[in-house]
Amino acid sequence: MREVAVIGVGMTPFGKFLSTPIKDLGRAAAWDAIRDAGISPADVQIAYVGNACLGAITGQYMVLGQIILKEVGIRGIPITNVENACASGSSAFREAWMSVASGMYDVALALGAEKLYASDTRLSTKALAGATEVEYEGDIGLTMPGHWALRAKRFMEKYGTTAEQLAKVSVKNHRNGCHNPRSQHRKEVTVEEVLNSRMVAEPLTLLSCNPLGDGAAAAILVSKEVAARFTTKPVWVVASALTTGGYESNREVAQNQLEGRAGKQAFEMAGIGPEDLDLAEVHDCFTIAEFMRVEGLGLVPEGEYGKWMDEGWSEIGGKLPINVSGGLLAKGHPVGATGVAQVAEVVWQLRGEAGERQVAGARTGLVHCSGGGVASDTPVCCVHILQR
């Protein structure tokens, strides 16, 4: 397997872009990544494009990648559309990584794009419920916030975690988002504001859930030889792991066993441990999700993230800064774009280009993205480790 570097990233601001077609969002991100890498569109040999919800919202069920990439002059190459719920973008990134690591291609593009805002919010909610096993969950009233609310209730019962500790995830990530010019939310919130915002599914309030969002992000992945030609600041993909759920009917829903599997695989592949990380972008679609995932990945001992919240250990400057970009809670979560946007954040951090939210001297970062909720388990988990 060959070494693979990320030499260019691009990302639109995340937010509400009702009058901007997804084609324009995707084109902007792809073009920024191409320019950032210093390559020509003609250099791109293969592309993977992540999207999850567009079909349900606009009827554009198919060939989105081909539609977007023709707008940056990318034609006549293999382009594959990738759907893996919230991890669609990370899965596209992984496919691009495999294409280069395998030796088949030298230059690959990973793009994620999504438009979730529709004229009726309930249409978006229904589209997102498509990340459950629809016949037995979404179709009988279970929403994604509902799935996480059930797991949050069980988590709080098992570990004694308080609503205030959960809310502190949103407070932290909103504070971080204030320093990210591409973040959808750039306003601090207090624990009281999080707890008193509109209830979505108990115990999760509106500010405990990621906002709907539109946006796109892209990355250029290349072989070592190509990287040497185009950049002096390559960021290496030192681990890639993708796994699925176990779906046992008697499993503990307060824990995410698949994150343990993906984390272990990624750390073994990178030859490092959680203690070697300088930062992590972890899929905080809901406050409870950051709790369960940092513990599942082994970044924080089981049942201890509440204490981390109280002590501020995952803040910038703490033991392990988590979601310095603002995370999904503040930066936003255009589903298919998220995984690639997380990569973009870590690339900027490792290059020392993250401005006010820079983690000083960051050398190694973990990117985690999971997706869906099936049979009280999570069906997709994708982890990458990046290093300069």
Next chain:
Amino acid sequence: MLNEDKGTRAFEVVDGLPHLLGTKCAMCGAAFFPPRFVCPTCLTDEKMEQWRLGNTGTLYAYTVIRIASKEFNPPYPFGYIIVEPEKVRVPAMITGVEDYSTLKVGMKMQMIVEKLRDDGVGGEIVTYKFKPADNQQGFRETMA
């Protein structure tokens, strides 16, 4: 192997009592709902039988969903019920509760079949739901 003759219905009513329709592996004894036709433990379909699950259970976790697709008419409680005696965890809407604060983890639940929503063409779609059982004997306020 396509099982068109079985497993296409989620529930059936027998002698006036509704039951979930799942499957059971006679090799390891595990029951499944939704029905599975290959046992994920034994990795075979040879001993998999259609199985009528019990219609009572225990509430494992619940929430009240307040924002949802309009056809479901939120708010409504939703939970995971561990169906007895098979101990299969089933996600389902909870009904028959006026004061949501009376819901407790560990309480005994009874399966019923009732209207889920209008079908949009003048009819209605019914499904399985669970309600707190009239008899709460054996209730423990924790799942430990």
